[in-house]
Amino acid sequence: MTEPASALTIVPPAAPLVGRVVLPGSKSITNRMLLIAALARGTSRLTGALKSDDTIHMAAALRQLGVTVEEPDATSFVVTASGTLHPSAEPLFLGNAGTAMRFLTAAAATIRGTTVLDGDAHMRKRPIAPLVAALKTMGVAAEAPTGCPPVRIVGTGIAGGRVVVDAGLSSQYVSALLIAAACANEAVEIALAGGNIGARGYIDLTLTAMATFGSTVAPTGDSGWRVAPTGYRAADAMVEPDASAATYLWAAEVLTGGAIDIGLSPERFSQPDAKAQALIAAFPNMPAVIDGAQMQDAIPTLAVLAAFNNQPVRFTGIANLRVKECDRTRALCTELNRIRSGLAEEQGDDLLVHGDPALAGQTLATSIETYSDHRIAMAFALAGLKISGIRILDPGCVAKTYPGYWDALRSLGVALLA
Template sequence: MTLPIATITPVTTPLTGEVTLPGSKSVTNRALLVAGLARGTSRLSGILRSDDTRYMMTALRAMGVEITETDETTVSVTGTGALRPASEPLFLGNAGTAMRFLTAAVALVDGTTVLTGDEHMQKRPIAPLLDTLRAIGVDATAPTGCPPVTVHGTGRFQPGEIEVSGTLSSQYISAIMMLAAMGDAPTRIRIGGGKIGAVGYLHITAAVMRAFGAQVDFPSDAEITIQPTDYTATDYAIEPDASAATYLWAAEALTGGRIDIGTAPEDMNQPDAKAHAIIAAFPDMPPEIHGAQMQDAIPTLAVLAAFNNTLVRFTGIENLRVKECDRIAAVHQGLTRIDPDLASVEGDDLIVHARPDLAGKTRDCLIDSHADHRIAMSFALAALRIHGVKIEDPDCVSKTFPAYWHVLRSLGVEVEITR
């Protein structure tokens, strides 16, 4: 099958304008699930409309949750405090949050649930989450260690003390946290190794849970406690997506522009908002960037680093290997297609060998997006400064930022998509 290709014409003037950001994917899918588990009707405003959130809504509806779409960014979610068995497998595309969160949540179904996804999802590991679920009495299996997953739910699980590795994806831990509030006794999650990795994402989970009446505490760096409160329906506003904002902040930095996104980075609670300070330092970004607390921003920062004055090493990014694709490998591949010496990999560290002289040059190359929205959107930034950079499968941005190409055009960027 021949995939569409996006060709971006480099800009010669600063990008300026106003942009309305989509809602946060991370917050939207957490809020949809928690609202679906709550008793009563919740109103969610500012939601993201994307592939990932549509998969979550479709799955919840299949399990008896009523979701009414009021307008493009507002939905009403009516739950009964329980989930019903779905009549067929839940297909979740390549939506990692939906797959991981629902794999835990369907323990509350009194019956068998199969969760599956597309070819990319079926390569994404989920075995560590299943190990944790089995430790609390949930019958969950995945023969390959990746989806499809089969969960034989009983409508309950065994709360108590759970130990998980601090090296796990934060999404696994968030999945257990959201399930734990539905228990009949307190749950304490202890982090093996003494420290939570991407703790910022866990605080997002806790904030959503608390908004719906849950009691979540972090007594130490290695411990989370959740009380058996269940969830109470409420009205909840979802903040704009900080990961999407990183592309616009980087476009400002690369072109000397000024793009008003209507939200200050310090008003965002998402971990990726931390990327703003690093982007603001361009073209003198720090020599080492530890990415554990802003994982989805790393592709953006890596492409920006290609135009930095000095080399940048990205550390703490090993979890990028199990995202929609192996993002360390994909970013390295894309940068070296622009120039063979532009990047290297040492273990799980990505080193970008800055080449500010590339701006204005021509490098005829096709960037393989690996069907990963963040790879496609990040390398579009390189095309703002380098002639000849084309992006394969640009439609994959629909996963989290469906209007991305339209937004670039609204700022004066010439984007041609051939099919």
């Protein structure tokens, strides 16, 4: 893989992008399966998995907790565990990996001992208080004094019972509790406070991963689950390609009139971001209002695409974007307006993008600040397919979930200038 420079300038291609790209494995599924395999007794083999910053942080943390995690090739993990995680004398450093932080915070309650979980400066701004509060109601000694990491858990096991969690900021709080609950002493009932949730489709990913490793979960109404204390059994599993990564290639295809084969049709993805393909396919006549609540990681892709749409697009249901790797709503608005003043505006928690097809073909020298956010970098590279002068700062941040992104664009014929 070619190492990215400190900045890359995208050269708009002179012809439609045509070719085949092998997608990385799903980050969401890889990190779920890594943890669940670590909680199982025996040896599990994960194939088609993602190797990126987020999954590397998860694997490293699991090794600290006494799990054997081997990497026989570029897309596989072999996880051998006793079914019990062990205390680590050193804090678990998780970078800015939100799934690893949230999932391991709940899993730490099963460890008999003290676990400290920390991350980088960006992670220390990402809220975790609702998950900590839910664990406390279950009798777990948990604290996060700032409401964000670092988190300290003094585990004695999970007794069981009922827990109510506020998942308005992130569905990952629910997924974290679901995964850990299978290792409780008694059944655990999980209910949503107010019934609100971030992206329900990601809970379905969690339930599917749990079932693969032998857990039993039953729904209780529209917003609750009962998790049986089955623990997990080792299993071999294939990780689905990453749907969020696919959105960039679907968008590149429609922007250039190309044909990019990613090896999987949209309807075969189980990840919620795959629903964005229907909206992308409608370009340049995307709908006037897009509810992003159930495909949040696809919003940066759609927002940049909307800049070239035939009419304005309002993005709603995206309040949670403010607590991702960065405030993505603010970042999208700021960088779109850096390309051309007035191109986007924040209206409360909505984002309004004023589509202008005439942007295509212009030269607008613009350095895009990426805020150490992989999705901002990858999405704004799409603008460079139609506008000359788009320069992506800190392009290496894509390593968080898609280390091969720039090489994928090159393979399709896109010139990138350092």
